[in-house]
Structures are given as structure tokens and as C-alpha cells.
Amino acid sequence: MPDPEKVGSRTTAAERDAVTPATRLVSGHIVSGAAFGFIFGFLLQKGGVGTYHILVGQLLLQDWTVAKIMLTAIVVGMAGIFTLHHFGKVNLHIKPTKLAPNIAGGLLFGIGFALVGYCPGTAAAAVGQGSWDALFGMAGLVAGSWLYAELSGPLKHTVERMGDLGRLTFLDVVPLPKWAVIVSAAGLLTGFLIVLETFGGR
């Protein structure tokens, strides 16, 4: 499968013959999406991140639940994904770094996030737990996605071309062996978690 999105930054022998997903059937593929989505929504609700005051509390730097969940997921996910990738069991999915759209889009996303109080994934969890205001946020997300599609032609040839650095990971940027970078990143993030737990609130 010569999908460029699936090629990792450092091609190993395992990566050259791209991994076939365990579910090859289209129907099985869709079923796996439903099963994993169900678990994702369940976990988000249990983590409290379908709740307006917990998400806005994070943006107000009062409630650190969101940061704790995300950083833990990143550390655990990173350890597993890079191990599985090392043994040729998974493909990496690296998105290209484009400075202008990453920064402008990121800030715009943040502004919208504060106004809604839910992000695209946690809005689904919010609707599931009966926080009906998230439905308006979801409707806005659909409308905004459409607006982007309308503008996608001009955007592709202007803003989205600025600061294009290609598919870039910290493994390419930091001049250290691959595993040293991964272990230090995991260590750094764990340190940040310990600081949060010691000095941050909930």
C-alpha cells in the first residue's frame, strides 16, 4: 500500500513492506471502528472530559484533569506504538509539519474550543452523557467543516504552503539515537505529570 501518510520518518526493513492491518475485510474494519469508538467515549466520560466545567477549568488553569489524561495517554501510547513499530507490527501515521497552518489553525481551534467548551471528541462524550448544549457545538463543527471545504481550493495554494517542512518528527530533529529521544521524551512528560500532581489542583 503506497499511501504516503503511512510512511514513517525513518524507514526500517519492517516499514518498507508496510504492515497489513489485522482486519482486512472492509466490514471488519468498520466494526473495529465502532468497538474502539465505544471504548473511547466510555473512557472520556469516566475521565470527566465530557464535562464543561472540567474542560473550561483546564483552559482557566484551575483544573488539570485534561492535561493529566492527555499526558498519560501520550506516554503510554508512545511506549507501545514505538515498540510495536520496532517489531514491524504497526505503521506510523505522521502528519506533515506546515508552520503557518499549524500555528494559525491551532490558535483558531483554541479560540473556538473556549467558546464551545468541548473539543470535537469530547463533544461526542458530552452528548452521550446528556449535556445537550454540545449538540450546537457539533452542528457548528459540521458547518465549519463545510466552510473549510468551500475555502479549501484557495487555502491549499496560499496559507497551507507557508512553512512546509514535510513529515517531521522529533526523531529527525534531535541529534540523538532514536530510543534515547523516545525515552527522554517519555521521561520529560512523566516529570511534568509529577509536577502537576504535586503542585497543580485536581
Next chain:
Amino acid sequence: MNRRRSLLFAVATALAATGPQSALAIEPALDALTYPGPAWSPYLVGTGIGVLAWLTFYVSDKPIGASTFYAMVSGMIGKALAPRHTERLEYFKDKPPRLNWEVVFVGAAIGGAAVAALTGGNYVNEWVPALWSERFGDSVLLRAAVAFVGGLLMALGARLAGGCTSGHGISGTLQLNVSSWIALICFFIGGAAIANLMFRI
């Protein structure tokens, strides 16, 4: 001309008179921590999401993500209403709208959250969140309008940046993707700026 000037003067006077008063009225600052916390430990939930990422990569060859759902839904609506116009749009040429893995993933997340809330005894069933109404009152219309506009900006931002708090914030960052770390930091800078303007000024 004169009438317009006097109208502007009246508006400015009214703003000057009510501005400081309304600022005083919201002291002391609201505290999100006075509301109930999550059901489970964030470390347990975070570990669960991390392990779920292993599974989606291994079983489905997909990173966890949420914003694509909205793009596909908007495209499917567009295809139903204006098929030719939709097909001509650049974004949908790259990503044809259809019921794919990402759509099913977020759809099922609503169900998963519903089961978690109902079995855990914290089903909310409310139209305006408590923290919002403490600050902005309990008008559903105001809450709906702000949430809709916010959602619109958020989707534009996600598409420009190439992902959301799931696709960039978890799946991209855990692969040490440079664009994802830039995007995640910008999400929180933009979000913290506006949230503090909304709740602290």
C-alpha cells in the same frame, strides 16, 4: 449626521456607565473546582486511551481522531443537497465523503459515553452547563449561539492545522510529530486566552 453622533454618544455613555459595574458584579472570580470532578482517576483513563491507541494502530491501522467525523458528515450532507458542487470542492476531492472508520468511531463514542454515564449514575440531561449559567445566565439561545460559532471556528482551525485535540493532541504527539506538538500548544494558548477573557475579565 448629528443624530448619528448623538446616538453614538449615548451608546458610549451607557457602556461607560455599565462596564465597570458589570465588572464589579462578577467579582469574585469563578472557580471551576467548586464543581464535581471526574468519576475515574485521570491516570487510569489516560492509560486506557494510550492502550486504545496501540489497538487502533495494530488492528485498524488508524490513529485515534475526531475532527474527520465532522468533515465527512458535512460532505455527506453536501452530497445529498448539492452533489455536483460538493464533488468540485478541493477538500472532498482528496477525502471523498463516506461512512468510514472515523465516522463510525465518533458515532460509537456517543454510545460509549452514554453507557458510562448511565451505569455510573452521572447522566446530566441539561441544556446549559452550571459554570456557564453562573457567568452568562441560563438562556439556552445564548449558549447555543456561542457553542455554534465556537464549533464553526474550531472546525476551521482543525482542518487548517490538520487535526484536533485527538488527532494531533494524542495520536500525533505520541508519535513525536513536530506539527502535532506545535498545534497542541497553540490549541491551549488560544483556548486559555479566550477562556480567561470570558471568565476572568
